[in-house]
Amino acid sequence: MKNIRMSRRAFGASLAGLGAFAIIGRAAPSFAAPIPLRLSSSLPSDPNSAHWLWYDKFQSALKAKVGDAIEIHYFPDNQLGKEADVVGQVKLGIVDMMISGSSIWGTLAPEVGVLDLGYLFENMSAAGPVLDGSAGKVLNGIFADKIGVEVLSWAYSFGGRNIAARKPANTPEVLKGQKIRVLPVANFVATLQAMGAAPTPMSLGEVYTALQTGVIDGMEHDAPTILALKCYEVAKHISLTQHICNPQTIVIGKRALSKIPAETLPAFREAAAEATAFQRGKANDIEAAAFATLKKNGIETHEVDRAAFKNLVMPLWHDFAQKYPATKPVLDAIVKA
8 A cells, every 4th residue: 555655656747747847848938139220310309300200100109010129218418429420330330320410411412402502492391202212222332332321211301491680681681691601511512602691610510609799699490499599599590491301311330231031121111111111291381380489589580582592503413413423313303203
């Protein structure tokens, strides 16, 4: 009897052991780690920021499509470095993605500077369809071939660039000789010079004091930026020149693209397209709200003889296309639009 009891105990122990083995030996469910991508921006995390609005929609659309498979880590306010440095880091794969104005990419491929020429587009809304078509394909090819990165999409700046100054600047004669702060980019300088101004490159952080002390007479930018910088306190006139309507550019490096599984890539691109459509749809409202607030703060706006300014600027188009023949199809597409 004792032997039988021992056998039963041994049998039970054996079963327990087999159960443990079965549990230990069973393959544990595998969970792939999320793919982290770092996205750099020079602008603050603000609902009225063109960069933030795109990113916020992109990350929510992406999460809805792929869950936690890809994590977008957003670094605003130049946290990963100045734009001039980050463009090279995206090319090398040190930073994965970047959202910026198109101008900075001209430092690596001067052909991209075509988008900085004056009076290419009537307004930002006119830029979108052109950049979604043949002109955008040519530019995308330049980014891929000359820089080694991919343009995910072309988003909008929140309005064209106007001149905010201490006095009106609504005709070439009135603008003549006024010292206007410009982005330190070749075609910005050339455009303002052709319009009659004395272009003065400087960083945005210096603009308010320079206006206050009379070092410059004005600055050029979109209305939300003029509002954010509080330039209305020292420059009470905005002339609606709308002289440059260049886009926001969302770029991803080739190394970052290679991290994304092939089956996930279509959803990734779809999320980017949704973010762009959403951001573009908000741009006009944000610009209008900025102008309304500027007027409440004492800004006077002035209509402009845009045709007179455009006639002065258009020779730059011809000169640029001669210097960089690859941009001629871009200009041709814009003229036909």
